[in-house]
Amino acid sequence: MNNPQTRCGWCRHATVMMPVDHQPMIQRASVTGDDFDAPGSPGWAVFTCAGCGSASLSQGFYPELGGPGKVYTHDFIPLGWYPQEPLVKEYPDSVPPKIAKVATEAHGSMSVGHHQAAVLMARTTVEAVAKAQGITQGSLVAKIDELYNRHLVYEHVRDAAHEVRFVGNDAAHADLVNNPISEDEARAILELMDMVLDGVFIAPAKTAAQKAARQAKKAAAATSTDTPATG
Incomplete structure (x- = not known):
């Protein structure tokens, strides 16, 4: 079987996909049937990412060589991949574990098409962020504004948090039968x-790490200069 190139749905890197030696029974839907509109034999195949090693499922076909009996090649031509994005969202250690868990649940709900649940968990995440910063009093409106007043977020991050709040309120109280939350809106x-999590936790942690590395490098250079030569 050939080694197609694509962007891995798990690690998100461009990579070569390696076919699994022993393909499961779903590998081919048909090898000789005439009742399909495909340029060969349709089927499924399992591959692993050469980078992260995660398994992905591809839907595609085996090209037809032609001739009596419709002989098909061993090479598989992928038409689509699953998953197209990670099914489990991971956050760096700078995000408090309990908050990361709630945010991950939001993404998990999204991955299975539960848009309302995803939005509700996003709203919960934003409120948890404020509480983690010691802002526990008042409505969510007040909590988000206080994040900004304490210079913990920039204006655009404050506005992002309010948008999450608006749609989260709709998910909790609005008429979702006649006005459901769409996939694009939930996404x-x-x-x-995630912009809020980045503004409050991730970006500051990256900045602090870079500052510490720069200062350590400067200190090491000064120590090297002050050390007298021997010999």
């Missing part, structure tokens, strides 16, 4: 939720 809200 946008999760992006804004």
Whole structure:
């Protein structure tokens, strides 16, 4: 079987996909049937990412060589991959574990099409962020504004948090039968939720790490200069 190239849905890197030696029974839907609209034999195949080693499932076909009996090649031509994005969202250690767990649940709900649940968990995440900063009094509106007043977030992050709040309130109280939350809307809200996590936890931690590394490098250089030569 050939080694197709794609972007891994797990690690998100461009990679070569390695076929699994022993393919499961779902590998081929048909090898000689005439009742399909495909340029060969349709089927499924399992591959692993050459980078992260995670398994992905591809839907595609085996090209037809032609001739009596419709002989098909061993090479598999992928038409689509699953998953297209990680099924489990991971956050760096700078995000408090309990908050990361709630945010991960939001992404997990999104991955299975539970858009309302995803938005509700995003709203919960934003409120948990405020409480983690010691802001425990008042409504969520007040908590988000206080994050900004304490210079813990920039203006655009404050506005992102409010957008999560608005749609989260709709998910909790609005008429979702006649006005459901769409996939695109839910996905946008999760992006804004992640923007809040980045602004409060991730970006400051990266900045602090870079500052510490720079200062350590400067200190090491000064020590090297002050040390007298021997010999």
